Amino acid sequence: MDHKKASFSISLLVITVLFIIAGYFFVSFETKKIENELHNTLMHATEVLLAALNPERVERFEGSLADLNSPDYIRVKDQTSKLGKIFVENSVASFYIMRKTNKGVVFLVDSIVPGSEDYSPPGELYIKPSAEIFSVFDDGVPKLVGPYTDEYGTFVSYFAPIRNFSSNKIIGVVGTDIDYNAYVASVRKEQISNFLTLFVIYLFFVGIIFFFEKRSEAQKMLRENEERLRVITETTPDAVIMMDEKGIISFWNQAAETLTGYTREEAISKNLHELISPQGLYDIENSKNLHEFMATGKSPILNTIVTIKIKTKEGKEKDVELSTNSLRMKKRWYAIGALRDVSQKKENEDKLKEKTDELEKLNKFMINREQKMIELKAEIEKLKGGKGEIVE
Structure with missing residues (x-):
């Protein structure tokens, strides 16, 4: 400074x-x-x-x-x-x-x-x-x-x-x-007029110098902020994606490349939903949510975490957690999304649910068996009239 x-x-x-x-x-x-x-x-x-x-x-x-x-x-x-x-x-x-x-x-x-x-x-x-x-x-x-x-x-x-x-x-x-x-x-009238003309020109050039100095300073701060943002977004394990109100991608970090298989050059300026959404599963462009977002920057999925499926470049489907927020720049709305691969987590959850269901079925079977044994014992006691020993 x-x-x-x-x-x-x-x-x-x-x-x-x-x-x-x-x-x-x-x-x-x-x-x-x-x-x-x-x-x-x-x-x-x-x-x-x-x-x-x-x-x-x-x-x-x-x-x-x-x-x-x-x-x-x-x-x-x-x-x-x-x-x-x-x-x-x-x-x-x-x-x-x-x-x-x-x-x-x-x-x-x-x-x-x-x-x-x-x-x-x-x-x-x-x-x-x-x-x-x-x-x-x-x-x-x-x-x-x-x-x-x-x-x-x-x-x-x-x-x-x-x-x-x-x-x-x-x-x-x-x-x-x-x-x-x-x-x-x-x-003297002409001298004053000439002096005022020169003074205005002087102020004009001073203003230009001041403008370019401030602009240079602002550009430097912008570059520094962009560099900080780049470092943050490139080192975060989550895929960070930004799109405009029409779904056109304007930012795509390295984690997004790893997650989807698409490079930054392949993704920028493409429609996000056409690129990674499974066919017929998440057609947001035709939904009223997108129209609402285009007009107001609001959507039911903003500021929430939802689990969705995406399609990679190889055609595989992955489960991801999506958290989104909105940003307004130059009179336009942008959505910023962070995607985290939860495919393994989802697979583990599915397996856990499967085992839990099996255990629950077994538990119900064991409970039913125990109940049946109690009822059977009661019937045997009744037949003996309460006398004699019952050998199991």
């Missing part, structure tokens, strides 16, 4: 270490995958807005509150607002367009609803722009930035230049933000 516990502990330790290692790489891989998906979402959303924008409209912006009534501003504002509603399900917080001026970077259009806390009206100065924004204005290369913190919060952003089609001049920069807290929440 200690060996089994040690084996289970080692198996559990190995699978735990393997799952920790696999879990680390799996969660890291999935985390990187989610990060890449969010980054791709940022870039895709920005590219969609750039494809929808008319650079000439952006170039005509004054960069002040006067733009609010401009048809160009209204058109671009409508485009950014609609895209914001579309991509909000992908964690995109906002779209905005910026211009670089002598004062710094100012907002031209913001997709956020006017009046909201983070809304930036046209011409508002960006107080804490990241260095990458200036880099995009200078070299025109899109940048993925973050996490970084400005006066509006902490974000992961993607910045891309807006160019004039004819001059290729950079006239503005489009910014697309994902709120970093939402970004972290998305990543």
Whole structure:
């Protein structure tokens, strides 16, 4: 048992270490995958807005509150607002367009609803722009930035230049933000989901190991019990036979071979009563006792000792004492019988009965003779009138 516990502990330790290692790489891989998906979402959303924008409209912006009534501003504002509603399900917080001026970077259009806390009206100065924004204005290369913190919060952003089609001049920069807290929440949500998935798989494998350990232990105990049973049944002088509710033999020990002359291979799967019952003497298959046993496992001969005759392989008949009991396995009834050869005992009993009968007859004869002698003496006495001597 200690060996089994040690084996289970080692198996559990190995699978735990393997799952920790696999879990680390799996969660890291999935985390990187989610990060890449969010980054791709940022870039895709920005590219969609750039494809929808008319650079000439952006170039005509004054960069002040006067733009609010401009048809160009209204058109671009409508485009950014609609895209914001579309991509909000992908964690995109906002779209905005910026211009670089002598004062710094100012907002031209913001997709956020006017009046909201983070809304930036046209011409508002960006107080804490990241260095990458200036880099995009200078070299025109899109940048993925973050996490970084400005006066509006902490974000992961993607910045891309807006160019004039004819001059290729950079006239503005489009910014697309994902709120970093939402970004972290998305990543952690996936991490927790992946961890729970791994934990369930881990429990599944632990359960499998536990199941096979218990199964192995149960099989070992079963083999030990079977070996004990085999030793007991093979060393007992009585023939031990087991049959199902239809009379089919499923167990046949060595003593049964000796008693009947049939080997185990010859007897197993055969009908017991057809094999060893004398013709017409013990046809149990057609009796109501068998039908009752099939249904309930009960029979008048169970838990009793009866003397019956059996037929051996050589065709000889033997007298045996039969004691039976019932056993239910896998929703089926089985009868277990122990048979003991009492042929010699029966022969001795028959001889004893014969001698006893002879002795009883002789005894009756002697008693009758004695009675006859007494009656004869009485008659002689009567004839003599009670005088004289009677010589026997």
